[in-house]
Amino acid sequence: MFGRLRLEEEVEVNLGDEKIRVERKDGSFLYVRGEREVEIIGEELNILPAPAKGYGVKLMMIRLDRPVAVSPGKRVEGFLSVPIEVSVRVGDVEIDRFSVGREKYALYGTLESGVIVRYARARLESEAKAVGNVKVLIENSGSSWGLVERIVFPLLNVMYYSREKAFYPLIRVRINKGVDVINTGEPPMKGLEVVGERKEIAFKMRW
Structure with missing residues:
Protein backbone atom coordinates (compact mmCIF):
# COMPACT_ATOMS: atom_id res chain seq x y z
CA MET A 1 0.00 0.00 0.00
CA PHE A 2 1.79 3.12 -1.24
CA GLY A 3 0.96 6.73 -0.55
CA ARG A 4 -0.10 8.79 2.44
CA LEU A 5 -1.69 7.12 5.46
CA ARG A 6 -3.73 9.03 7.99
CA LEU A 7 -2.96 7.46 11.35
CA GLU A 8 -6.15 7.04 13.33
CA GLU A 9 -6.25 3.39 14.34
CA GLU A 10 -3.83 0.46 14.09
CA VAL A 11 -2.52 -0.18 10.57
CA GLU A 12 -0.88 -3.25 9.04
CA VAL A 13 0.71 -3.19 5.57
CA ASN A 14 2.35 -6.08 3.69
CA LEU A 15 4.92 -5.31 1.00
CA GLY A 16 6.47 -8.45 -0.44
CA ASP A 17 7.96 -10.37 2.48
CA GLU A 18 8.01 -7.29 4.71
CA LYS A 19 5.28 -6.33 7.16
CA ILE A 20 4.72 -2.84 8.56
CA ARG A 21 2.60 -2.38 11.67
CA ASP A 26 -1.20 6.98 24.54
CA GLY A 27 -0.87 10.21 22.57
CA SER A 28 1.36 8.69 19.88
CA PHE A 29 1.83 5.83 17.40
CA LEU A 30 4.50 3.12 17.31
CA TYR A 31 5.89 2.15 13.88
CA VAL A 32 7.18 -1.45 13.80
CA ARG A 33 8.94 -3.45 11.07
CA GLY A 34 10.85 -6.42 12.37
CA GLU A 35 13.26 -5.03 14.96
CA ARG A 36 12.87 -1.46 13.70
CA GLU A 37 10.66 0.64 15.99
CA VAL A 38 9.97 4.38 15.79
CA GLU A 39 7.61 6.38 17.97
CA ILE A 40 5.56 8.86 15.93
CA ILE A 41 4.14 12.00 17.51
CA GLY A 42 1.73 12.94 14.77
CA GLU A 43 -0.96 11.47 12.56
CA GLU A 44 0.60 11.01 9.13
CA LEU A 45 2.81 8.39 7.46
CA ASN A 46 4.04 8.19 3.87
CA ILE A 47 5.03 4.86 2.27
CA LEU A 48 6.80 5.60 -1.01
CA PRO A 49 8.71 3.57 -3.61
CA ALA A 50 12.39 4.26 -4.28
CA PRO A 51 14.89 2.89 -6.82
CA ALA A 52 16.84 -0.18 -5.68
CA LYS A 53 20.19 1.56 -5.28
CA GLY A 54 21.41 -0.38 -2.20
CA TYR A 55 25.19 0.20 -1.64
CA GLY A 56 25.09 3.15 -4.07
CA VAL A 57 24.76 1.26 -7.37
CA LYS A 58 23.80 3.34 -10.42
CA LEU A 59 22.61 0.63 -12.83
CA MET A 60 20.15 -2.25 -12.84
CA MET A 61 20.70 -5.33 -15.03
CA ILE A 62 17.76 -7.58 -15.87
CA ARG A 63 18.48 -10.96 -17.42
CA LEU A 64 15.52 -12.06 -19.54
CA ASP A 65 14.35 -15.61 -18.83
CA ARG A 66 13.12 -15.61 -22.43
CA PRO A 67 15.37 -13.56 -24.75
CA VAL A 68 13.48 -11.42 -27.26
CA ALA A 69 14.33 -11.46 -30.99
CA VAL A 70 13.04 -8.43 -32.92
CA SER A 71 12.99 -8.06 -36.70
CA PRO A 72 13.83 -4.74 -38.43
CA GLY A 73 11.10 -2.13 -38.05
CA LYS A 74 9.27 -4.04 -35.31
CA ARG A 75 8.69 -3.18 -31.67
CA VAL A 76 7.43 -4.91 -28.57
CA GLU A 77 6.58 -3.71 -25.08
CA GLY A 78 5.82 -5.31 -21.75
CA PHE A 79 6.52 -5.36 -18.02
CA LEU A 80 9.31 -6.92 -15.99
CA SER A 81 9.11 -7.74 -12.28
CA VAL A 82 12.06 -6.11 -10.50
CA PRO A 83 13.25 -5.23 -6.98
CA ILE A 84 12.54 -1.84 -5.46
CA GLU A 85 13.21 -0.11 -2.17
CA VAL A 86 10.59 1.40 0.10
CA SER A 87 11.07 4.71 1.88
CA VAL A 88 8.88 5.29 4.92
CA ARG A 89 8.62 8.96 5.84
CA VAL A 90 6.95 11.38 8.22
CA GLY A 91 6.97 14.69 6.41
CA ASP A 92 10.40 14.93 4.76
CA VAL A 93 12.07 12.72 7.37
CA GLU A 94 12.86 9.11 6.40
CA ILE A 95 12.30 6.80 9.38
CA ASP A 96 12.84 3.48 7.61
CA ARG A 97 14.07 2.08 4.29
CA PHE A 98 14.10 -1.52 3.06
CA SER A 99 14.19 -3.66 -0.07
CA VAL A 100 11.29 -5.52 -1.65
CA GLY A 101 12.42 -8.37 -3.89
CA ARG A 102 15.63 -10.40 -3.86
CA GLU A 103 18.67 -8.29 -3.11
CA LYS A 104 21.20 -9.54 -5.66
CA TYR A 105 24.14 -7.86 -7.36
CA ALA A 106 26.33 -8.70 -10.33
CA LEU A 107 29.37 -7.45 -12.24
CA TYR A 108 28.55 -5.67 -15.48
CA GLY A 109 31.56 -5.56 -17.78
CA THR A 110 35.06 -6.94 -17.39
CA LEU A 111 36.96 -7.64 -14.18
CA GLU A 112 39.26 -4.72 -14.98
CA SER A 113 36.69 -2.06 -15.84
CA GLY A 114 33.28 -3.44 -14.87
CA VAL A 115 30.87 -2.02 -12.28
CA ILE A 116 28.62 -3.58 -9.66
CA VAL A 117 24.92 -3.38 -10.61
CA ARG A 118 21.62 -4.42 -9.09
CA TYR A 119 20.63 -7.74 -10.68
CA ALA A 120 17.34 -9.47 -11.40
CA ARG A 121 15.89 -12.15 -13.66
CA ALA A 122 12.48 -11.64 -15.21
CA ARG A 123 10.19 -12.56 -18.08
CA LEU A 124 8.50 -9.99 -20.31
CA GLU A 125 4.81 -9.95 -19.41
CA SER A 126 1.79 -8.14 -20.87
CA GLU A 127 0.85 -6.61 -17.51
CA ALA A 128 2.49 -5.59 -14.25
CA LYS A 129 2.34 -8.49 -11.78
CA ALA A 130 4.70 -7.65 -8.91
CA VAL A 131 5.06 -4.96 -6.26
CA GLY A 132 8.03 -3.58 -8.23
CA ASN A 133 7.79 -3.26 -12.02
CA VAL A 134 9.45 -1.67 -15.02
CA LYS A 135 7.83 -1.20 -18.43
CA VAL A 136 10.18 -1.60 -21.40
CA LEU A 137 9.66 -0.67 -25.03
CA ILE A 138 12.00 -2.53 -27.38
CA GLU A 139 12.23 -1.21 -30.93
CA ASN A 140 14.48 -2.28 -33.81
CA SER A 141 15.33 0.65 -36.09
CA GLY A 142 18.23 -1.19 -37.74
CA SER A 143 18.40 -3.24 -40.93
CA SER A 144 18.96 -6.64 -39.33
CA TRP A 145 17.42 -8.76 -36.59
CA GLY A 146 18.31 -7.96 -32.98
CA LEU A 147 18.39 -10.24 -29.93
CA VAL A 148 17.88 -8.82 -26.45
CA GLU A 149 19.01 -11.15 -23.68
CA ARG A 150 19.44 -8.59 -20.92
CA ILE A 151 18.61 -4.96 -20.29
CA VAL A 152 20.88 -2.61 -18.35
CA PHE A 153 19.48 0.80 -17.46
CA PRO A 154 20.56 3.76 -15.32
CA LEU A 155 18.67 4.37 -12.09
CA LEU A 156 17.10 7.79 -11.54
CA ASN A 157 15.68 9.33 -8.39
CA VAL A 158 12.12 9.18 -9.68
CA MET A 159 9.47 6.51 -9.26
CA TYR A 160 5.77 6.13 -10.04
CA TYR A 161 3.15 4.29 -8.06
CA SER A 162 -0.45 3.25 -7.63
CA ARG A 163 -1.93 2.12 -4.35
CA GLU A 164 -0.64 -1.45 -4.76
CA LYS A 165 2.28 -1.31 -7.25
CA ALA A 166 5.46 0.67 -7.89
CA PHE A 167 7.03 1.45 -11.26
CA TYR A 168 10.36 2.66 -12.55
CA PRO A 169 10.09 5.21 -15.39
CA LEU A 170 9.49 3.92 -18.91
CA ILE A 171 12.61 2.30 -20.39
CA ARG A 172 13.24 2.44 -24.16
CA VAL A 173 15.57 -0.10 -25.76
CA ARG A 174 16.71 0.86 -29.26
CA ILE A 175 18.44 -1.67 -31.51
CA ASN A 176 20.57 -0.21 -34.32
CA LYS A 177 24.23 -1.21 -34.68
CA GLY A 178 24.30 -1.83 -30.96
CA VAL A 179 21.79 -1.38 -28.16
CA ASP A 180 20.94 1.97 -26.57
CA VAL A 181 18.88 2.05 -23.38
CA ILE A 182 17.08 5.24 -22.34
CA ASN A 183 15.55 5.84 -18.94
CA THR A 184 12.96 8.34 -20.13
CA GLY A 185 11.93 9.55 -16.70
CA GLU A 186 8.37 9.35 -18.03
CA PRO A 187 5.45 7.50 -16.42
CA PRO A 188 4.92 4.00 -17.87
CA MET A 189 1.15 4.50 -17.89
CA LYS A 190 -1.51 7.04 -17.03
CA GLY A 191 -3.00 7.62 -13.61
CA LEU A 192 0.13 7.08 -11.49
CA GLU A 193 1.47 9.24 -8.67
CA VAL A 194 5.09 10.40 -8.87
CA VAL A 195 7.85 10.87 -6.31
CA GLY A 196 11.23 12.40 -7.18
CA GLU A 197 12.65 14.54 -9.95
CA ARG A 198 11.82 13.77 -13.60
CA LYS A 199 14.67 13.70 -16.10
CA GLU A 200 16.04 11.52 -18.93
CA ILE A 201 19.33 9.67 -19.22
CA ALA A 202 20.70 7.43 -21.99
CA PHE A 203 23.07 4.46 -21.67
CA LYS A 204 24.83 2.39 -24.35
CA MET A 205 25.11 -1.30 -23.54
CA ARG A 206 28.68 -2.36 -24.33
CA TRP A 207 28.61 -5.96 -23.07
Missing part, protein backbone atom coordinates in the same frame (compact mmCIF):
# COMPACT_ATOMS: atom_id res chain seq x y z
CA VAL A 22 1.52 0.87 13.31
CA GLU A 23 0.16 0.59 16.84
CA ARG A 24 -1.74 3.28 18.69
CA LYS A 25 -0.21 4.35 22.02
Whole structure:
Protein backbone atom coordinates (compact mmCIF):
# COMPACT_ATOMS: atom_id res chain seq x y z
CA MET A 1 0.00 0.00 0.00
CA PHE A 2 1.79 3.12 -1.24
CA GLY A 3 0.96 6.73 -0.55
CA ARG A 4 -0.10 8.79 2.44
CA LEU A 5 -1.69 7.12 5.46
CA ARG A 6 -3.73 9.03 7.99
CA LEU A 7 -2.96 7.46 11.35
CA GLU A 8 -6.15 7.04 13.33
CA GLU A 9 -6.25 3.39 14.34
CA GLU A 10 -3.83 0.46 14.09
CA VAL A 11 -2.52 -0.18 10.57
CA GLU A 12 -0.88 -3.25 9.04
CA VAL A 13 0.71 -3.19 5.57
CA ASN A 14 2.35 -6.08 3.69
CA LEU A 15 4.92 -5.31 1.00
CA GLY A 16 6.47 -8.45 -0.44
CA ASP A 17 7.96 -10.37 2.48
CA GLU A 18 8.01 -7.29 4.71
CA LYS A 19 5.28 -6.33 7.16
CA ILE A 20 4.72 -2.84 8.56
CA ARG A 21 2.60 -2.38 11.67
CA VAL A 22 1.52 0.87 13.31
CA GLU A 23 0.16 0.59 16.84
CA ARG A 24 -1.74 3.28 18.69
CA LYS A 25 -0.21 4.35 22.02
CA ASP A 26 -1.20 6.98 24.54
CA GLY A 27 -0.87 10.21 22.57
CA SER A 28 1.36 8.69 19.88
CA PHE A 29 1.83 5.83 17.40
CA LEU A 30 4.50 3.12 17.31
CA TYR A 31 5.89 2.15 13.88
CA VAL A 32 7.18 -1.45 13.80
CA ARG A 33 8.94 -3.45 11.07
CA GLY A 34 10.85 -6.42 12.37
CA GLU A 35 13.26 -5.03 14.96
CA ARG A 36 12.87 -1.46 13.70
CA GLU A 37 10.66 0.64 15.99
CA VAL A 38 9.97 4.38 15.79
CA GLU A 39 7.61 6.38 17.97
CA ILE A 40 5.56 8.86 15.93
CA ILE A 41 4.14 12.00 17.51
CA GLY A 42 1.73 12.94 14.77
CA GLU A 43 -0.96 11.47 12.56
CA GLU A 44 0.60 11.01 9.13
CA LEU A 45 2.81 8.39 7.46
CA ASN A 46 4.04 8.19 3.87
CA ILE A 47 5.03 4.86 2.27
CA LEU A 48 6.80 5.60 -1.01
CA PRO A 49 8.71 3.57 -3.61
CA ALA A 50 12.39 4.26 -4.28
CA PRO A 51 14.89 2.89 -6.82
CA ALA A 52 16.84 -0.18 -5.68
CA LYS A 53 20.19 1.56 -5.28
CA GLY A 54 21.41 -0.38 -2.20
CA TYR A 55 25.19 0.20 -1.64
CA GLY A 56 25.09 3.15 -4.07
CA VAL A 57 24.76 1.26 -7.37
CA LYS A 58 23.80 3.34 -10.42
CA LEU A 59 22.61 0.63 -12.83
CA MET A 60 20.15 -2.25 -12.84
CA MET A 61 20.70 -5.33 -15.03
CA ILE A 62 17.76 -7.58 -15.87
CA ARG A 63 18.48 -10.96 -17.42
CA LEU A 64 15.52 -12.06 -19.54
CA ASP A 65 14.35 -15.61 -18.83
CA ARG A 66 13.12 -15.61 -22.43
CA PRO A 67 15.37 -13.56 -24.75
CA VAL A 68 13.48 -11.42 -27.26
CA ALA A 69 14.33 -11.46 -30.99
CA VAL A 70 13.04 -8.43 -32.92
CA SER A 71 12.99 -8.06 -36.70
CA PRO A 72 13.83 -4.74 -38.43
CA GLY A 73 11.10 -2.13 -38.05
CA LYS A 74 9.27 -4.04 -35.31
CA ARG A 75 8.69 -3.18 -31.67
CA VAL A 76 7.43 -4.91 -28.57
CA GLU A 77 6.58 -3.71 -25.08
CA GLY A 78 5.82 -5.31 -21.75
CA PHE A 79 6.52 -5.36 -18.02
CA LEU A 80 9.31 -6.92 -15.99
CA SER A 81 9.11 -7.74 -12.28
CA VAL A 82 12.06 -6.11 -10.50
CA PRO A 83 13.25 -5.23 -6.98
CA ILE A 84 12.54 -1.84 -5.46
CA GLU A 85 13.21 -0.11 -2.17
CA VAL A 86 10.59 1.40 0.10
CA SER A 87 11.07 4.71 1.88
CA VAL A 88 8.88 5.29 4.92
CA ARG A 89 8.62 8.96 5.84
CA VAL A 90 6.95 11.38 8.22
CA GLY A 91 6.97 14.69 6.41
CA ASP A 92 10.40 14.93 4.76
CA VAL A 93 12.07 12.72 7.37
CA GLU A 94 12.86 9.11 6.40
CA ILE A 95 12.30 6.80 9.38
CA ASP A 96 12.84 3.48 7.61
CA ARG A 97 14.07 2.08 4.29
CA PHE A 98 14.10 -1.52 3.06
CA SER A 99 14.19 -3.66 -0.07
CA VAL A 100 11.29 -5.52 -1.65
CA GLY A 101 12.42 -8.37 -3.89
CA ARG A 102 15.63 -10.40 -3.86
CA GLU A 103 18.67 -8.29 -3.11
CA LYS A 104 21.20 -9.54 -5.66
CA TYR A 105 24.14 -7.86 -7.36
CA ALA A 106 26.33 -8.70 -10.33
CA LEU A 107 29.37 -7.45 -12.24
CA TYR A 108 28.55 -5.67 -15.48
CA GLY A 109 31.56 -5.56 -17.78
CA THR A 110 35.06 -6.94 -17.39
CA LEU A 111 36.96 -7.64 -14.18
CA GLU A 112 39.26 -4.72 -14.98
CA SER A 113 36.69 -2.06 -15.84
CA GLY A 114 33.28 -3.44 -14.87
CA VAL A 115 30.87 -2.02 -12.28
CA ILE A 116 28.62 -3.58 -9.66
CA VAL A 117 24.92 -3.38 -10.61
CA ARG A 118 21.62 -4.42 -9.09
CA TYR A 119 20.63 -7.74 -10.68
CA ALA A 120 17.34 -9.47 -11.40
CA ARG A 121 15.89 -12.15 -13.66
CA ALA A 122 12.48 -11.64 -15.21
CA ARG A 123 10.19 -12.56 -18.08
CA LEU A 124 8.50 -9.99 -20.31
CA GLU A 125 4.81 -9.95 -19.41
CA SER A 126 1.79 -8.14 -20.87
CA GLU A 127 0.85 -6.61 -17.51
CA ALA A 128 2.49 -5.59 -14.25
CA LYS A 129 2.34 -8.49 -11.78
CA ALA A 130 4.70 -7.65 -8.91
CA VAL A 131 5.06 -4.96 -6.26
CA GLY A 132 8.03 -3.58 -8.23
CA ASN A 133 7.79 -3.26 -12.02
CA VAL A 134 9.45 -1.67 -15.02
CA LYS A 135 7.83 -1.20 -18.43
CA VAL A 136 10.18 -1.60 -21.40
CA LEU A 137 9.66 -0.67 -25.03
CA ILE A 138 12.00 -2.53 -27.38
CA GLU A 139 12.23 -1.21 -30.93
CA ASN A 140 14.48 -2.28 -33.81
CA SER A 141 15.33 0.65 -36.09
CA GLY A 142 18.23 -1.19 -37.74
CA SER A 143 18.40 -3.24 -40.93
CA SER A 144 18.96 -6.64 -39.33
CA TRP A 145 17.42 -8.76 -36.59
CA GLY A 146 18.31 -7.96 -32.98
CA LEU A 147 18.39 -10.24 -29.93
CA VAL A 148 17.88 -8.82 -26.45
CA GLU A 149 19.01 -11.15 -23.68
CA ARG A 150 19.44 -8.59 -20.92
CA ILE A 151 18.61 -4.96 -20.29
CA VAL A 152 20.88 -2.61 -18.35
CA PHE A 153 19.48 0.80 -17.46
CA PRO A 154 20.56 3.76 -15.32
CA LEU A 155 18.67 4.37 -12.09
CA LEU A 156 17.10 7.79 -11.54
CA ASN A 157 15.68 9.33 -8.39
CA VAL A 158 12.12 9.18 -9.68
CA MET A 159 9.47 6.51 -9.26
CA TYR A 160 5.77 6.13 -10.04
CA TYR A 161 3.15 4.29 -8.06
CA SER A 162 -0.45 3.25 -7.63
CA ARG A 163 -1.93 2.12 -4.35
CA GLU A 164 -0.64 -1.45 -4.76
CA LYS A 165 2.28 -1.31 -7.25
CA ALA A 166 5.46 0.67 -7.89
CA PHE A 167 7.03 1.45 -11.26
CA TYR A 168 10.36 2.66 -12.55
CA PRO A 169 10.09 5.21 -15.39
CA LEU A 170 9.49 3.92 -18.91
CA ILE A 171 12.61 2.30 -20.39
CA ARG A 172 13.24 2.44 -24.16
CA VAL A 173 15.57 -0.10 -25.76
CA ARG A 174 16.71 0.86 -29.26
CA ILE A 175 18.44 -1.67 -31.51
CA ASN A 176 20.57 -0.21 -34.32
CA LYS A 177 24.23 -1.21 -34.68
CA GLY A 178 24.30 -1.83 -30.96
CA VAL A 179 21.79 -1.38 -28.16
CA ASP A 180 20.94 1.97 -26.57
CA VAL A 181 18.88 2.05 -23.38
CA ILE A 182 17.08 5.24 -22.34
CA ASN A 183 15.55 5.84 -18.94
CA THR A 184 12.96 8.34 -20.13
CA GLY A 185 11.93 9.55 -16.70
CA GLU A 186 8.37 9.35 -18.03
CA PRO A 187 5.45 7.50 -16.42
CA PRO A 188 4.92 4.00 -17.87
CA MET A 189 1.15 4.50 -17.89
CA LYS A 190 -1.51 7.04 -17.03
CA GLY A 191 -3.00 7.62 -13.61
CA LEU A 192 0.13 7.08 -11.49
CA GLU A 193 1.47 9.24 -8.67
CA VAL A 194 5.09 10.40 -8.87
CA VAL A 195 7.85 10.87 -6.31
CA GLY A 196 11.23 12.40 -7.18
CA GLU A 197 12.65 14.54 -9.95
CA ARG A 198 11.82 13.77 -13.60
CA LYS A 199 14.67 13.70 -16.10
CA GLU A 200 16.04 11.52 -18.93
CA ILE A 201 19.33 9.67 -19.22
CA ALA A 202 20.70 7.43 -21.99
CA PHE A 203 23.07 4.46 -21.67
CA LYS A 204 24.83 2.39 -24.35
CA MET A 205 25.11 -1.30 -23.54
CA ARG A 206 28.68 -2.36 -24.33
CA TRP A 207 28.61 -5.96 -23.07
